[in-house]
Amino acid sequence: MLLEAGIWIGISTLIHYAWFRKKTEREKIDLVFKNIKYGFQDQLPYYFKTIKSDTCNTYIYHLPYGLIDDPKLEIILQKTLNRPVKIELKNQLFIKVYHEDLNSKYNYKFIKLDNWQLPIGYSLGEELIYHDFDKIPHMTVAGATRWGKTVFMKSLMTHFIENHPNDVEFFILDLKGGLSFHRYANIKQVKVVASNYKESASALQMVEQEIKQTMQQFKSNYQENILDTKINKRKFIIIDEAGELVPNNSMSDEDKFNAKICQRIMSHIVRVSGGLGYRMIFGTQYPTAKIMDNQIKANSSAKISFKLETSTQSNVAIDQDGAEKLEYPGRAIYKTVHEHVVQTFFINSDEMWRRLRRYEVNDSARTKKDQRREDIVTFG
Numbered sequence: 529m530l531l532e533a534g535i536w537i538g539i540s541t542l543i544h545y546a547w548f549r550k551k552t553e554r555e556k557i558d559l560v561f562k563n564i565k566y567g568f569q570d571q572l573p574y575y576f577k578t579i580k581s582d583t584c585n586t587y588i589y590h591l592p593y594g595l596i597d598d599p600k601l602e603i604i605l606q607k608t609l610n611r612p613v614k615i616e617l618k619n620q621l622f623i624k625v626y627h628e629d630l631n632s633k634y635n636y637k638f639i640k641l642d643n644w645q646l647p648i649g650y651s652l653g654e655e656l657i658y659h660d661f662d663k664i665p666h667m668t669v670a671g672a673t674r675w676g677k678t679v680f681m682k683s684l685m686t687h688f689i690e691n692h693p694n695d696v697e698f699f700i701l702d703l704k705g706g707l708s709f710h711r712y713a714n715i716k717q718v719k720v721v722a723s724n725y726k727e728s729a730s731a732l733q734m735v736e737q738e739i740k741q742t743m744q745q746f747k748s749n750y751q752e753n754i755l756d757t758k759i760n761k762r763k764f765i766i767i768d769e770a771g772e773l774v775p776n777n778s779m780s781d782e783d784k785f786n787a788k789i790c791q792r793i794m795s796h797i798v799r800v801s802g803g804l805g806y807r808m809i810f811g812t813q814y815p816t817a818k819i820m821d822n823q824i825k826a827n828s829s830a831k832i833s834f835k836l837e838t839s840t841q842s843n844v845a846i847d848q849d850g851a852e853k854l855e856y857p858g859r860a861i862y863k864t865v866h867e868h869v870v871q872t873f874f875i876n877s878d879e880m881w882r883r884l885r886r887y888e889v890n891d892s893a894r895t896k897k898d899q900r901r902e903d904i905v906t907f908g
């Protein structure tokens with residue numbers, strides 16, 4: 529009698545333990561598959577193995593033939609496990625469950641990368657995500673005001689000046705009155721900082737003229753692409769706020785005229801100059817079809833978006849929803865063929881100046897150089 533009671537207590541304790549014990553991550557993943565019916569007919573993903581690392585646990589599953597990815601799965605697993613989750617579907621299903629979320633700030637640091645690669649920021653697991661401007665020359669940068677566009681452009685500038693002080697050149701259109709980039713106008717690598725329509729049109733005409741000359745030079749040497757030459761120079765045209773360059777009725781005739789020149793040359797730059805070593809960074813807080821027109825979008829296969837107001841804007845900027853849900857300044861979606869959520873690097877003006885001031889040239893040297901440039905440029 530006593531023995532029977534003891535066995536019964538033992539069994540019920542076991543049942544109780546099995547029922548109430550904390551489920552493992554893997555058990556929870558299996559339950560999610562079952563509950564949301566993520567499978568093909570009655571076949572669910574079949575567990576293969578787990579790889580544990582310092583940053584995450586990766587659960588690998590074989591998939592029944594015919595089962596494709598489901599965008600909801602990542603969100604459901606994230607909520608169920610209460611951890612950041614990233615899902616990749618290659619031949620198998622890889623579910624990465626991270627121990628830590630992304631930090632909301634990573635300070636800029638000098639990172640030596642090959643050639644014309646730019647560290648964009650960290651994605652989950654502190655994986656460094658970088659962009660190769662020799663593979664994809666032009667980039668659009670969208671984001672509502674105060675969410676990180678200008679800081680991103682500044683860290684791009686600092687990175688390339690630190691990595692290629694003798695080979696990089698910048699043409700900057702700072703249409704927020706020159707407030708963000710004026711301080712760097714006398715840096716050796718900065719050819720011009722334009723802060724109004726007239727200066728912007730002149731700066732872009734300067735670029736257009738240089739493109740013409742480079743083209744001529746390539747033609748006479750039977751060269752097709754800068755990557756097949758020994759030329760190390762790369763020229764970046766930064767547009768910080770492209771929305772200002774769309775002609776509208778509140779502009780004076782002269783401003784409209786100059787804005788139209790800018791539109792024409794920006795479109796020329798993205799169409800013809802990538803192979804010649806020119807890279808355009810097209811920034812806007814207003815991603816509408818009018819501002820980010822088809823020409824710019826089609827020729828800028830790299831897209832970054834910081835937080836935007838609506839999913840409609842997100843679809844214009846990066847061809848998908850998501851930018852409207854970003855939560856922190858500096859957090860962005862970087863999209864080429866692949867897509868990554870990243871925390872971009874933070875740099876403030878003092879730090880940038882501390883790093884770049886050694887490249888400052890004095891005013892008289894700059895004036896002489898500008899005069900020489902003006903000799904070859906036809907201003908509109």
Ligand SMILES: Nc1ncnc2c1ncn2[C@@H]1O[C@H](COP(=O)(O)OP(=O)(O)OP(=O)(O)O)[C@@H](O)[C@H]1O
Nearest residue numbers: 633672673674675676677678679857858872873874
């Ligand atoms: N990568 C980052 N990491 C952390 N915080 C950031 C980052 N980038 C920007 N911030 C924060 O957001 C603020 C605004 O950034 P930024 O000036 O780049 O915005 P913006 O989108 O260019 O705005 P605006 O269009 O008004 O110029 C910064 O002063 C900083 O406090």
